[in-house]
Amino acid sequence: MLQVFRVNDGAVRRVEGGAVELERHLQALVEANMETMLGIRFVASEQSTGSVHRGRIDTLGLDEDGSPVIVEFKRSRSESVLSQGLFYLAWLVDHRAEFESLVASRFGEDVAAAVDWSSPRVVCIAAAFNRYDVVAAGMSHHRVDLVIYQQYEGDFVTLELAASVAGGCGGSASRRAEPDRATSPVRRGVRESLEHAPADLRALYASLDERLLELGGDGLCVELQHYLAYRRRRNYACVRVLARELVVVLNVDPSTVKLEPGWTRDLRKVGHLGTGDLEVRIASADDLTRAVPLLAASFEAAA
Incomplete structure (x- = not known):
């Protein structure tokens, strides 16, 4: 209480x-x-x-x-x-x-x-x-x-x-229930984007999923039409799966971050999918490791 x-x-x-x-x-x-x-x-x-x-x-x-x-x-x-x-x-x-x-x-x-x-x-x-x-x-x-x-x-x-x-996401089925494939074609499309991705990218997403959900006990994931939303009271990460990388939109002020072309991008004046102002592109385990402080900052801002 x-x-x-x-x-x-x-x-x-x-x-x-x-x-x-x-x-x-x-x-x-x-x-x-x-x-x-x-x-x-x-x-x-x-x-x-x-x-x-x-x-x-x-x-x-x-x-x-x-x-x-x-x-x-x-x-x-x-x-x-x-x-x-x-x-x-x-x-x-x-x-x-x-x-x-x-x-x-x-x-x-x-x-x-x-x-x-x-x-x-x-x-x-x-x-x-x-x-x-x-x-x-x-x-x-x-x-x-x-x-x-x-x-x-x-x-x-x-x-x-x-x-x-919130239902299931792309990670372990033992932690979250699978979505109803028979009645949810939109969710099936999100799932298929992972199923048809290269094995190394699926493994990278699984690592990202685990990191995002271990930031705190109240984080959860929701599969939406265009992206996977990780949220508390508000979203703290919106994840899309592309052909060779993961695109993550965070609730972080880009002016507080040293932007690196090809890795981070200011979205404040750019139309985009997902909620937040900072884009992070994750194509390797090293990218994910150095993104962790940004993921944590976005998680705290979403309380």
């Missing part, structure tokens, strides 16, 4: 926390600050799901990769926020045009056209989750984040990630 202490002249006093009094108050706070708190752009609130599903989605959003996001809020431990979020996810994937219309009205047609449906997300925010919720999230085969909120005296609010499920 997260504990918060106030420090005064070397002494500490625990700051007591609890659930906010009104679910709607929390929802309004998060919706007004979604990019700062969750790394998600706000799209719509209280979205009706029509006569068949007969409900309202608390919040719809769009993450930095262009993936649709459902955010559901609950105050009580007993309320089935995860089941509700997954129920609404079924509505969302069947109503893509409606969601894209909402995106277009808020951000423009170009953003709507770029919505990535390969891996939509459900974010559940509640005062607490039990172990059944955590296991159920892992069994859902969907991208799910379980977030615990607490409000403290002095207008402090904390969000703590209780669980995050």
